[in-house]
Amino acid sequence: MSLLKIQHLSKSFEDKKAVNHISFTLEKGEILGILGESGSGKTTLLHLIGAFQEPDEGTLLLENKRITPPSQKLIAGHPDIKLVRQDYGLFPNISIRENIAYELRYYEENYRNKRVDKLLKLSRLDKVQSHLPREVSGGEQQRAVIVKAIAEQPKLLLLDEPFSHLDAVNKRKLKVEILKLIKSEEVSCIFVTHDVSDAYGMADYLAIMRKGKMLQVDAPQKVYQHPLNQYVAEITGEVNVVSIEWLARVGLSNLPNVFIRPEQIFVAPESNLKAGVVALKFLGNYYEVIISIGEQELKMFSFVPLKVGEEIGVDIRH
Numbered sequence: 001m002s003l004l005k006i007q008h009l010s011k012s013f014e015d016k017k018a019v020n021h022i023s024f025t026l027e028k029g030e031i032l033g034i035l036g037e038s039g040s041g042k043t044t045l046l047h048l049i050g051a052f053q054e055p056d057e058g059t060l061l062l063e064n065k066r067i068t069p070p071s072q073k074l075i076a077g078h079p080d081i082k083l084v085r086q087d088y089g090l091f092p093n094i095s096i097r098e099n100i101a102y103e104l105r106y107y108e109e110n111y112r113n114k115r116v117d118k119l120l121k122l123s124r125l126d127k128v129q130s131h132l133p134r135e136v137s138g139g140e141q142q143r144a145v146i147v148k149a150i151a152e153q154p155k156l157l158l159l160d161e162p163f164s165h166l167d168a169v170n171k172r173k174l175k176v177e178i179l180k181l182i183k184s185e186e187v188s189c190i191f192v193t194h195d196v197s198d199a200y201g202m203a204d205y206l207a208i209m210r211k212g213k214m215l216q217v218d219a220p221q222k223v224y225q226h227p228l229n230q231y232v233a234e235i236t237g238e239v240n241v242v243s244i245e246w247l248a249r250v251g252l253s254n255l256p257n258v259f260i261r262p263e264q265i266f267v268a269p270e271s272n273l274k275a276g277v278v279a280l281k282f283l284g285n286y287y288e289v290i291i292s293i294g295e296q297e298l299k300m301f302s303f304v305p306l307k308v309g310e311e312i313g314v315d316i317r318h
């Protein structure tokens, strides 16, 4: 039995389809990352799943039971689904510990204290538990927000842009921490982002959304290596888009598609495929190199500097 089953879900605002006939399933313990540019319908989709917005059509099942839409109950939301919104914050005048304990206020004190201790330890917030939110780092605040959301052991956690206000270093750390938390608490999770690097290393499955539609859902590696179309290829990473005719002309018809990632191209002095070095950019631990093969320019990466103007042999791996 799937944890979440969504079928033909749609939602329009006036004449605009924010979510357009979306269907997918999520199994227990899985993490789904939804990637899409601003306005693609990601937040609307999360709000529909969490029963905060009313779908126009479609079915939403959590463990085979219908998720009741907000129009049919007093309070919007679902007891087993927690949504962490982009602006979801902490109470500013109580400690991190009290913020987490608040979520468990209706539980017996002994259980509450034990659970808060466990969560603080799991999230490595135990050292700052007596601090006010403004006295801890942005990463710690965000961790506390997520701990609050999983305190009551929801079946499904929905995160709206969980990393958007963190720098690259803190983002990397937070991803590891969240992953640990989610996996050890066995909660399933759907998070949305407009930055593919947020999804890699975190999502078991990656869904690409555009104009309300889900274009492709698969393991991140599969989406990256076999993008359905140019849009998916470009939003999931750097890519050279060539034509089938060009592939045939240079003897590369064996490649699976017309999307060539820069790291597929490598220097091979013995190769018959010759390229001219057009430009070189130093990017820290590697160089970004523009080469031309005939009239086709391609981007590749190199760990050693190449000379602009030199001719090199190259090969392209599958």
Ligand SMILES: Nc1ncnc2c1ncn2[C@@H]1O[C@H](COP(=O)(O)OP(=O)(O)OP(=O)(O)O)[C@@H](O)[C@H]1O
Binding pocket: 013, 014, 016, 017, 018, 036, 037, 038, 039, 040, 041, 042, 043, 044, 045, 194
């Ligand atoms: N309450 C609303 N009323 C009218 N239009 C809305 C409403 N909510 C969303 N929309 C529209 O629906 C479309 C999808 O919006 P949504 O916020 O779901 O996209 P998103 O992918 O989450 O964008 P972002 O990354 O900027 O948050 C947008 O065109 C938006 O303007």
